[in-house]
Amino acid sequence: MTRTRSDQASKIPVPYVIAYSGELDTSPIKFVRSPIGGLRLSYEHPHEGDWRYGALCARSGQSREGRPQWRKLNTRRQWDCMENLLCQVCGNPAQDRATGRVPWIVTDAVFRRVGATGGLASAPPTCLSCIPVALSLCPHLHVSPAIYMVGNSRPASVLADMYTPDAEGRAYFTGEHNVELPLWGSTNLPFAFAHQLVMFISEMTPMNVTQ
Template sequence: MATQLRAPAVVAHEGEAVPQYVIFAEGPNGPRLRHARPRPGDWGYGVLRARQKTNKRGRPIFPAVHTRRQWQYIDLGLCQVCTGSARDPDSGRWWWLLSDDGQSAAQGYTNAPPTCRDCIPEAIAQCPHLREAAAVYTVANFEPYGVLANLYQPLGELAIPAMEKVELTLSDPRGGQALATQLLVLLHGLQSEPLLAG
């Protein structure tokens, strides 16, 4: 009997989806996107974040990522599968699993949170894309770089969708029009490691 793999903690679930009610409000630098009913924690690194429930109800939606959990796991260096620390206690480096598509490591940034050494084989077994093209690294350090976001344009106070899944740096002037769905992190000191077998 095959062992059933758990859904990585970073994956969004069906019961967590909520409508995004966003509007534009006048700010010091012109119109700025915000939620119609603001709450503490709406913003991360100066960019408005998409909202989701955090109950993990319903089926996991592969490969959809839960915005808040993804940001939290990156910010704290936590494993995207088990939520434990992804930092190697001996070397002080973080374990990171990337797609070996020829670009992920070369561009130096990713939207993937780290993956602890123990969970790497499970993550590869769970993800069809990683089964075909996985690369394991340790990372000396990392820092927020940008966001993956949907852009809106103002029509008075209304927010009209303009572009989906746009990569923006944190200094991009379009940040005031962005509803971020994922944090992008810049990886420093990538060191290739052997692929870990399950």
């Protein structure tokens, strides 16, 4: 069952990953002492699961109420699509049952090549059924899109806003937005307010863009 919704004003299908104005979470954040020592960013009233891969993950509501925020992604749904390989348009499993591989639309804005058959993708996969509507309606996909069938994927990094503490532990935005931090080997994850998960995708086989 598709989870795509329509913008009533324009009748344009709203992709599953798009944020809505009624989902904004403005819970205050601060720095606290981490269980292993040192400081880390935290919500003032922490919940289980706030931290993912060592970084504080931005909360987001799931009501899908209000107006679509076309330039913003819902953090929780974006991560859900990445980790569970769900289609960013309809929210259903993106894996092709016939081949076991996952269709992925990439552009220069959301993909960086790493090696001959892999790279880093900040946009989730798109199932075969939703590829035509995505290519026709999304303006970001009108500039040199490429479609691949992907054989393997794993979490690699996060895109985050960076914060620094004062003497009282209050959190101050450094002005650094959408900083990419690797999930392993980075000492900056405790200072990160993560909004998007980035996947390393590999075993990429090109598809015809008209399919």
